[in-house]
Amino acid sequence: MALIVELDVMLARRKMSVGDFANAVGITPANVAVLKNGRARAIRFSTLDSICRVLDCQPGDILRWTADPPA
Amino acid sequence: MTTLASRLLRVALVILLLGTVLAQVLVPVVASQEARIFPEVEYLAVPYSVALILVIACVQVALLVVWRLLSMVDGGVIFTRGALRWVDAIIACAVVATVLSIGVLIHLGFIVDAGGPLVALGLPATLAGGLAFVLLMIVMRGLLESAIADRTELDEVI
Numbered sequence: 001m002a003l004i005v006e007l008d009v010m011l012a013r014r015k016m017s018v019g020d021f022a023n024a025v026g027i028t029p030a031n032v033a034v035l036k037n038g039r040a041r042a043i044r045f046s047t048l049d050s051i052c053r054v055l056d057c058q059p060g061d062i063l064r065w066t067a068d069p070p071a
Numbered sequence: 072m073t074t075l076a077s078r079l080l081r082v083a084l085v086i087l088l089l090g091t092v093l094a095q096v097l098v099p100v101v102a103s104q105e106a107r108i109f110p111e112v113e114y115l116a117v118p119y120s121v122a123l124i125l126v127i128a129c130v131q132v133a134l135l136v137v138w139r140l141l142s143m144v145d146g147g148v149i150f151t152r153g154a155l156r157w158v159d160a161i162i163a164c165a166v167v168a169t170v171l172s173i174g175v176l177i178h179l180g181f182i183v184d185a186g187g188p189l190v191a192l193g194l195p196a197t198l199a200g201g202l203a204f205v206l207l208m209i210v211m212r213g214l215l216e217s218a219i220a221d222r223t224e225l226d227e228v229i
Contacts, residue, residue, distance in 0.1 A: 031229045042228040 002066045004034045010055045010062055025050040073145045081139060088134050092125050107209075113183065122175045129168035136160045139153045150222040158212045162205060169201025 011021055017037075022029040028046060047071050048059055055062070104138075106116040136157050143149040174175045176197060180190030 023078060027229060040222075040227075040229055044228055047229055 001038070004038060004064045005040060006037045006062050006064055010057055014055055016055075021054065024054040034054075038052060053059060075216050077141055081138065082136055083142075088131060093180075095124050095127050098127070111196055112183065114177075115183065119175060119179075120212040122171050124158050126168045126171050130222060133161050133164040136164070138229070150219050152219060154215060154219070155212065158208065162208045162212065165201065165205045165208060169205065172197045172201065176229065 016024075018029055018032050022032045024036070025032075025047065027050075031040075035043070049061065052059060099116075102116040102120040106113040140149065140154060140157050143151075143154055148154075173194065174192045176186070176190050179186040180194065186193075
């Protein structure tokens with residue numbers, strides 16, 4: 001799958017640490033790391049909802065699709 | 072999670088295990104008594120006792136495996152691949168016990184040419200019962216396998 005989670009950019013823009021973000025969303029920092037480095041295979045809508053609420057953004061702001069899998 | 076049912080099941084397993092040990096002790100005693108009453112089949116006492124003790128041993132192993140699986144249920148790790156090996160052990164025990172029982176009944180009925188109604192009724196009952204149990208275990212193993220696959224996939228959802 002060539003879906004890229006661009007969490008780094010949004011976290012930097014909101015000046016949020018991974019720990020604070022994980023806490024606010026209600027997932028473990030380990031799972032935030034999984035999302036960030038592109039190893040995630042599935043995400044709950046409820047998690048996506050929390051992420052968008054915490055970062056005050058749309059799903060499209062953190063998810064990007066590309067035709068080719070990232071190297 | 073430890074439920075009342077699993078605690079009661081453990082009590083029942085202990086009782087069954089003690090019962091099977093008692094049965095194993097009694098097998099040679101009963102066999103030697105039978106041998107005195109029917110001296111013409113005295114030579115069967117030792118091999119039949121050994122076979123029956125082995126069959127009971129299979130039941131004991133299966134009971135211990137059920138205990139182990141129950142611990143996995145209580146620990147919340149029943150839906151992991153390790154559980155399949157233990158179910159395989161139960162299936163293996165059932166196969167060995169069924170084959171041994173059928174072997175003894177066939178030997179008694181067709182080679183010794185004795186046994187009468189015990190063989191006539193026991194052989195089909197053991198065959199059907201053993202086969203049904205083994206097949207049921209295989210079906211349930213399949214269910215466990217698909218539950219493990221579902222759980223493994225769900226664990227990856229963030």
